[in-house]
Amino acid sequence: MNGKVTTTRTKLERGRSALGPALELVHTGRAPTRAVLTSELGVTRATAGAVAAELEALGLIRVDSSPGSAAGSQGRPSHRLAVRESGPVAVAAQVHADGFRAALVGLGGRLVATAPGCVTVTADPAQVIGEVVDDCARLLRDSGLRCVGAGLAVPSAVAEPEGTALNPLHIAWPAGAPVREIFATCVREAGIAGPAFTGNDVNLAALAEHRHGAGRGAQHLLCVATGHRGVGGALVLDGRLHSGSSGLALEVGHLTVNPEGRPCHCGGRGCLDVETDPLAFLTAAGRAPGPEESLLKQSGDLLRNEYDDVAVRTAAEELIDRLGLGLAGLVNILNPDRIILGGLHRALLDADPERLRAVVADRSLWGRSGSVPILPCTLDHNSLVGAAELAWQPVLDDPLGALA
Structure with missing residues (x-):
């Protein structure tokens, strides 16, 4: 009896440990079907099916159990997997020399909503970041969707671990502005749920293109x-x-x-x-x-x-x-x-x-x-998509833990 319980627990733990890798495969378009997911994870069909069902129950993906067969194909078609259009979103913000833009980004790098703000970028980073976060909050309220976190792209190197804009050459912010701390404070005060992250705009564009665009597979x-x-x-x-x-x-x-x-x-x-x-x-x-x-x-x-x-x-x-x-x-x-x-x-x-x-x-x-x-590059607003990737990463690492 104990052996059977241990085996069941082991299978359950193995399936849960596969949730993150499975979600990342669907998120990046590398597992369009359950058969591909099974192969990529190196698990049994039953385990892959249980993992897909768990991700569907979390509201992250859709499982189509009755897809149509392609003309001339033989055998039973595999269940199709896709990100859920009405699932959670990440809040994304970008500041550049000519203004800012706010967005909501779903799994798969899908832009759900955007709001441009072409304003003069003042020398006060708290004012500018506060304004773009306010736009993000409005988008989120209008959507009625759950939020997993927030990401900000800035036109400056961001020093780690401090999260400071080291030398924002093309905007009037002071060198060493604590952009991560400012952003996290604004996100919290706006009532946006989840952790807040900040990164350099081109770094984030590259991350987005690697996962969803011209850099995929490199x-x-x-x-x-x-x-x-x-x-x-x-x-x-x-x-x-x-x-x-x-x-x-x-x-x-x-x-x-x-x-x-x-x-x-x-x-x-x-x-x-x-x-x-x-x-x-x-x-x-x-x-x-x-x-x-x-x-x-x-x-x-x-x-x-x-x-x-x-x-x-x-x-x-x-x-x-x-x-x-x-x-x-x-x-x-x-x-x-x-x-x-x-x-x-x-x-x-x-x-x-x-x-x-x-x-x-x-x-x-x-x-x-x-x-x-x-x-x-092939993605529109790739820095925004990359900023959202920062917010999605904890969910990709541990879907159950992040969404609990």
Whole structure:
């Protein structure tokens, strides 16, 4: 009798320990059916079925027990698994040089609702973060959905373990602003349930793209992107962000690509940050930035709509060559198996993909022996989705414990 009880308890514990890995497989789209889930987890069909049923009971996924068979297929079709559309959400917030945006994000990286706030970002981080959290709270109240936590993306390196914005170059916040503490306080005061997390916007964009977008399946993923101002980078290794010893790794914006170039905010000259961002492109094309739209939108529209203009094309080629030089140096150091580009860099890649790939291949040791795939980011608002990933992570680690 005791042996039977022990066996039952062991099976139950094994099934519960598989809840997190199973949820992550469905969350990232790698287990669309129960048969695939069984194979990926390395468990029996019965255990996989019990795990799926438990996740469904928690309101996290849907199990379709009677899917239609594909034409010409044989045998009984496997139960289909999908994230639950009416399930819990994470609150996500992003602050950038031209304002902020609030969002609700469900499992699978699905944007449930967004609310842009194009306002002047003042020198008081508490005021700005408080405003975007208020928008998040309104979205959450209107949705009526359960909240698992909150994440904030900021345009600055975030030092660990303090959670401070080390040097927010393109917004007027003081160096060392305690953004994690401010965000957690605002979230708590707004009545938003769950823990609060903060991270660098490009780091979070890379995490989102790795799980749900152009970086899916890469083992060593390099992401380089322009924000509304400046350039950032991130590295995802075996599914986890590489943040260095104190959260400050991959500040690629301060690689020198033009020694005689523009002065940079970091004190250097000719950095990627000031040679390949939206302001650099508008300036090189001879266009004065307007006040009515973000620099990122103005530069992207110019590149897409007026690429035949000689000045615009010349400016684009100049930026592509400098971006390619920076990417080649990163390839030599990091040896990634995929590069993804966001913001204006994505538009530059779309405008002349062969030129950029040729520069990288010509200037990098590994590029010559076998070119590294360079792809555009594919997710809308990937920094917001990445901020939500921070809030979802405790649920992915332990669904029962996080939702108890």
